Amino acid sequence: MTDEDKDLVTDLLVQWEEEFEAGREVTPEELCTEYPHLTETVRQKIDSLKSISWTKKDPARPLTDQRDEAAKDISGTVLAERYQLDRLLGSGGYGQVYRATDLKLRRPVAVKIGHHRTSCDLLLDEARRVARCPKHPGIVGVHDCGEHSGRVFLVFEYVAGQSLAEVVRSKRLKEREAVELVATVAESLSAAHKLGLVHRDLKPENILLDEAGQPMIADFGVACTLDDVAKGRAGTSGTLQYMSPEILSGDTQLLDGRCDIHSLGVVLFELLASQPPFPAKDKTELREQILFRPPTSLRQIAPKVSVELEAICSKAMAKHPGDRYGSVDDFAAALRNWLDGTKSRRLWLRIIGLVALVSVVGLAAVWLAVRSTNEGLILHFDGRTRIVTNVQRKLPVTVEAWIKPDPYQDENCQFIVGSDIPGEYGLGIAICGSVLSVEHVEGMVNSTAAVPPNRWSHVAAVFTEFETRLYLDGKLVATAPGSRPGGKTRFVIGNVGENNLISFYRGQIRSVRISQGERYVGEFKTSELEVDAETLALIDVSATTRNDDLVDRSGQRIGRIESY
Known part of the structure; x- marks a missing residue:
C-alpha cells in the first residue's frame, strides 16, 4: 500500500x-x-x-444497564459450592466483577463472571493468559475457574484497596511517588513480557493499589501473545486514550511490548500533569492526535518537572516503537536512575545549605585540592568542584581533555565537560559507570569503551549539526546524531552545566581544549594539547591562580572555580 x-x-x-x-x-x-x-x-x-473498548461499555465502569437478564446483581449466590458472591464491584460489556469469599480457604477473592457464551470464551482466554505468568507480587493472579448456569467465571486474587484511577480522583501524587509507581509497574510487567505476553490495555483503572500502596497489574482481558501477532490473530484492542499509534492504526507487524511502554508513558504524563497528553474534544480528534500530533509539552503544564523526567516520558510516548525504550526493563531503569539522581540532588542541596555558613576560602581549601606530583601541578576534582568557563557553546565544536579518573564508586554518570541547555540536553563528555559517553542535544549515547581509573586517558568529542563523534585515546568509540545550534550556555568542566548540582566528575584533569570546527574526522595520534588558530580556550592548571579566578594559557581570564 x-x-x-x-x-x-x-x-x-x-x-x-x-x-x-x-x-x-x-x-x-x-x-x-x-x-x-x-x-x-x-x-x-x-x-x-x-472491537475497541470505546465502542462498548468499559468493564471498569459501574453497572448502569439492567436490561440484560444476565447483567442482574446476583450477590449472595454461591458458585461451585465454594465462592460466595458478597457484593457487585462493577459490570461492563463482557461480564460482572464481585467481591467474594472462598468458603473453603476462608479468604476474600475477586470473581469475574461472563454475561454470555462469547464473553465466557473471552474470559477463559484471559484466564489462560494470566495463568501463563509466573507468580509475581505485582500481577493480580488467577486462582480458579468454573461454570455457573452456563456462565463461565474466573477467581482472582482480591486486592483490598483502590485502583489508581480512584486514587488520583481524590488526590495528586507527588512527583517521586508517581515515578516510583510507574517504575514498579514496568518492572512487574517485565515478567509477562519475558513470556511474550503483551497487556495492551494499561491504564489507571487496571492498576490496583493494595493497602500498602503497592501497585498490581490487573485485567489481561485484551492481552495477546507475540505468537498471536505472528499469526495475525492480534486485532486492535485497548482503551483509546492510552492506545499506542501502532495498535490504533492496525499496524500489528509493529506490535510488541513497546505498546505497553507507550501506555505507561501516558499514565506517567497524567500523574505528573494531572491531565492527558492529548486534549481532544472528541474521540475522532483524539484518534487523529494520537496517530499524527505530538503530545502537549509536559513542562508547559507542569514547569517544575525536570528536563530529564520530561525526556523520559516523551521517549516512552514516541509515535514509532523504534523510538521508545527497547524494553520495559530499560524504561524502568531510566526512571530508577532519575530517582537516584534526585536523591543525590536533595543531598547536595542540604550540603549547600550547611556550607553557606562556611567561608569561601575555607571551602576552597577543603574541597579543591591542587596536588603536586612528578607530572607537575594537577587540578583534582573530588565530586564537589567545577570550573564554569566563559566559552559559549556553538557548532561545530571539538571538546577534548586529558583525564585521570578516581576509582569508580557507582553506575551514575559523571561529566568531564558539559553545557546544559535549559529544557533540552546539551553537549558534553561523560563517564557513565565506567564507559565513555557523549551527550548531544537529542540525548545520551554510551560507548562500549571503558575508561580505566588511575590512568591518564585522552577523551574527545566532535559536535556538528549532522553527526556527533566520540573518541578515547584517538580511537573512534561511538557516533550519534547531530545537534542543533543555539542555546547560549557556557561549557562547565567537571559537571554537566551551570544549573545542575549532580553528575560531578571525580578525578584529575590536567588540560581541556575547546576548538571551533571539526578538529578530528578519523582516528588520530594523541599528544599534549597546544594552542592553534582553531582554539577557543586551552585551560590547564599551570596557568591558574590560587583564588577562584581561572585564566587560559594566553593569560586571559576564562572562568571561575566553584565548590559545593
Missing part, C-alpha cells in the same frame, strides 16, 4: 467514526465508492475499530 493510500484509509476511517458516533453505520463499499481497491482494507480496519 502506498503512502497516499494509507492517508486515504485514515481519512475514510475518520468519516466512518463520525457517522458511527452519530448512530449511522456506513458500509465499506459506500465509503470506498471512489477507491474500490481499498474496500477490503477499510473493512478490516472497521472490524478492528468495532
